[in-house]
Every structure is written in C-alpha cells, then in structure tokens.
Amino acid sequence: ALVPDLAGRHVVVTAGGTREPLDPVRFLGNRSSGKQGYALARTAVARGARVTLLSANSELPDPAGAEVRRVGTAEELRDAVLKAAADADAVVMAAAVADFRPADRAGQKIKKVEGRDPEPVVLVRNPDILAELSAGRAAGQVVVGFAAETENVLANGQAKLARKGCDILVVNQVGEDRAFGTEENEAVILAADGGETPVPHGPKEALADRVWDAVTRRWSAAG
Numbered sequence: 472a473l474v475p476d477l478a479g480r481h482v483v484v485t486a487g488g489t490r491e492p493l494d495p496v497r498f499l500g501n502r503s504s505g506k507q508g509y510a511l512a513r514t515a516v517a518r519g520a521r522v523t524l525l526s527a528n529s530e531l532p533d534p535a536g537a538e539v540r541r542v543g544t545a546e547e548l549r550d551a552v553l554k555a556a557a558d559a560d561a562v563v564m565a566a567a568v569a570d571f572r573p574a575d576r577a578g579q580k581i582k583k584v585e586g587r588d589p590e591p592v593v594l595v596r597n598p599d600i601l602a603e604l605s606a607g608r609a610a611g612q613v614v615v616g617f618a619a620e621t622e623n624v625l626a627n628g629q630a631k632l633a634r635k636g637c638d639i640l641v642v643n644q645v646g647e648d649r650a651f652g653t654e655e656n657e658a659v660i661l662a663a664d665g666g667e668t669p670v671p672h673g674p675k676e677a678l679a680d681r682v683w684d685a686v687t688r689r690w691s692a693a694g
C-alpha cells in the first residue's frame with residue numbers, strides 16, 4: 472500500500488486449521504490451507520502494522536516482517552491468541568478452529584485387535600475462541616471472525632455476527648471447489664453497525680485489504 476495506514480497498530484491474525492489428536496500419530500483436522508490468514512498478515516505488514524501471526528498447521532512460508540508463532544490444537548491456539556491479544560488493536564480469527572476434539576488422547580498409538588470392533592471416538596466441545604475474544608475485548612479493539620457458508624450466506628452471516636459478538640464477520644461463500652485451498656475468495660464483509668460490503672471473486676490478498684479497510688473504519692468510528 473502507498474499509505475501505511477496501519478502504522479503504530481499491533482494486529483493479531485490466526486491462520487490455518489487446528490488438529491485435534493486421537494493418539495501420537497493421528498488427529499481430526501480440516502482442509503484449511505492458511506492462505507487467507509497469511510494474506511491478511513502480508514497485507515497488514517505492507518500497510519505498516521506490527522503483525523503477530525498464529526499459524527495452525529500451515530505449510531506456507533513465514534511472511535516477511537511478521538512474528539510467527541506455531542500452534543497445533545484449538546486449546547493451544549486459544550492460549551496463544553489470548554496472550555497476543557492483550558495489547559492488540561485488532562484480532563482477526565481466520566483460522567479454521569475445530570469445534571470438537573476427541574475426549575481422550577491415547578498415550579500410545581491405537582492398535583487394531585483381531586476380531587474386535589474399534590472403540591467409538593467420543594468428542595467434546597472446544598472453546599469458542601472468537602466468542603471469548605469478543606466478550607473480553609478492550610475498548611477500541613476490533614475483533615474479526617470468518618464464516619464459511621454454503622447457503623443463505625447473508626442471513627446465516629448476520630446471525631453468526633450477533634451470536635459471536637464480534638465487530639466484523641467475513642462471510643465466505645464455500646462449496647466443493649471454492650475457498651478452501653484455492654487462491655481466490657468471494658465474500659461479504661458484515662459489520663456490527665449494519666455495514667455490508669460485498670467483495671467480488673478475486674485474490675485472497677484483495678479480500679485481505681478490504682478486511683483491513685473495514686477494521687480501519689471501525690477504529691475511526693470508535694474515535
């Protein structure tokens with residue numbers, strides 16, 4: 472960007488997808504590549520921010536100029552983001568956080584036993600990090616969530632924005648070959664003040680810049 476409009480700001484971005492272990496070698500995971508979160512980190516660096524990137528299991532190279540911390544599970548991500556958020560002007564939850572994790576993590580690799588059915592996997596809820604961040608945010612701190620929706624994108628997005636209590640929700644239209652792992656995104660940026668900004672299909676960097684524009688508007692509105 473020509474104008475470093477995020478200069479003097481500390482922003483925290485989460486990226487990738489959490490992995491919830493079943494045993495030392497197996498996990499429940501998701502297909503998030505981390506590309507949108509990394510694009511958010513790169514564009515924030517380009518616009519002058521101090522950037523902390525909390526990366527969950529992404530294989531992408533560290534963005535130059537960002538402080539990168541790696542996490543594995545949702546609980547590790549929660550601890551890292553609450554710590555980093557303490558002095559942050561904005562927190563953007565672009566990571567795909569597992570809603571559930573296995574209730575037990577076997578200490579040793581789970582073995583198959585001849586003639587015996589496998590044990591069922593019992594799941595428990597993970598903490599909702601975005602809701603927790605939103606409830607605990609300091610005055611002037613802007614909290615941004617992402618949502619992937621396949622249908623009723625606007626209505627589901629508005630409901631989720633209210634439910635999570637965040638300032639901004641970026642609603643991605645997803646489907647079989649959309650968003651996850653691809654280079655491009657199509658989204659609507661919903662703001663708690665009622666603002667709806669459609670972002671046409673395009674590079675994740677372009678969506679990232681529109682998200683920082685929306686964050687900047689919230690800072691201005693807060694005075």
Ligand code: C5P
Nearest residue numbers: 564566568597598599600601616617618
């Ligand atoms: O509820 P849903 O998973 O659709 O919400 C997505 C948004 O909530 C994302 O911003 C994601 O990072 C965040 N999230 C979270 N903690 C969870 C689940 C989702 O912070 N346990």
